Amino acid sequence: MSTNSLQAVQATLNDRGVRDVKFFFSPEMGSMALSDAKDMLAGVLSSYLNSEKKPFSGIGDNKKREA
DSSP states (O other): OOHHHHHHHHHHHHHTTOOOOOOOOOGGGGGSOHHHHHHHHHHHHHHHHHSOOOOOOOSSOOSOOOO
16 A cells, blocks of 8 residues: 555545544554555555444443343
């Protein structure tokens, strides 16, 4: 992937109304080349945009608990 790939993903996110995307990176990424980090990020976002989605149903046990 290239900077163009990252720009294409960003344009798709903008078109879909996404305002903010947050990631947590491992400390090892501090030594990664910027071009490699951009490629990895573009790949992750592209996979997300092109994958099948399921509505979020919440966290926890959906079964009613008996008292």
